[in-house]
Amino acid sequence: MRCIVTGITEMSGTKVCMSLYSLEDKRYFRPLKNGYNFDISEILGIDLYSLVDVNPSGDELLMEYPHCEDLNIESPYFTFIREYTDKELYDFFTDTAYVDTKEMFGEGSLIKQGRTWGILSNTGKRSLGTVEVDYFEITKDTFNPEKPSYRVSFRDLSGELYSNIKFVIKALPSKKDEMLGEYEKEYEDDRLFLRLSLAREWNNGQWEDDMCVLQVSNFACFENKELVNL
Incomplete structure (x- = not known):
């Protein structure tokens, strides 16, 4: 699934919360690994507004509004394509x-x-x-x-x-x-x-x-x- 990285935000320690926008599904989502946020060391080379490919894992997540965008993805987690142009x-x-x-x-x-x-x-x-x-x-x-x-x-x-x-x-x-x-x-x-x-x-x-x-x-x-x- 090809996406734009639309957010990399701070959390406690070295964890980061990310948001991506799927160009195929026309929606935002929050990528997770087994239900947890990624460590900054796991997204090296991925910047804000990078174009990336991700693979949804298919694992179901228990969600409630307003946080309805959580999505587990599987390895390789973020395949860098290029930077988005202006x-x-x-x-x-x-x-x-x-x-x-x-x-x-x-x-x-x-x-x-x-x-x-x-x-x-x-x-x-x-x-x-x-x-x-x-x-x-x-x-x-x-x-x-x-x-x-x-x-x-x-x-x-x-x-x-x-x-x-x-x-x-x-x-x-x-x-x-x-x-x-x-x-x-x-x-x-x-x-x-x-x-x-x-x-x-x-x-x-x-x-x-x-x-x-x-x-x-x-x-x-x-x-x-x-x-x-x-």
Whole structure:
């Protein structure tokens, strides 16, 4: 199955959470090995927006919404084909992005507890997707200097504002620091896209309900159909 690598996000230790988009099935999925996420050492040579071949194993996984995209794959896990071109990426994002974040996850499913956006377990219709925005900002919280937290605020094309969204791209802090700042659509041909995902259900101890927290996995900015942020 030929796919685009659309997300490589950080987890604890050396584990990473990945998202792929199947060009055959026209859908996102989360590749797993025997039900578990991959180690960073197992995806060497595979980067964001790589074109890869994967082989679904056929093993059934017990899934519940919104995390309905889990898929076990078998060895060889990721066969690198090539990097996706700017034009291919532009066409991919414009074809698959939503303009309304709430509509993408399912009307009425996205809620806010305190300062945090997310979805309750067994609600919504997906945990992976892309939204087009006209503005976003990446900031850095240095409350814990040894483990700074990166956050995103954005406005989707429906006009809805979201803030305090965790930025979870797998990258060195120095690389994330280079991404800090405001990004805004200035010209008609400018297009800004955010790859969104939902964390597994948890509770910070202050919420009334357990929740799958909204995250920003990565972003793509285009000027005249050329990718300008990588």
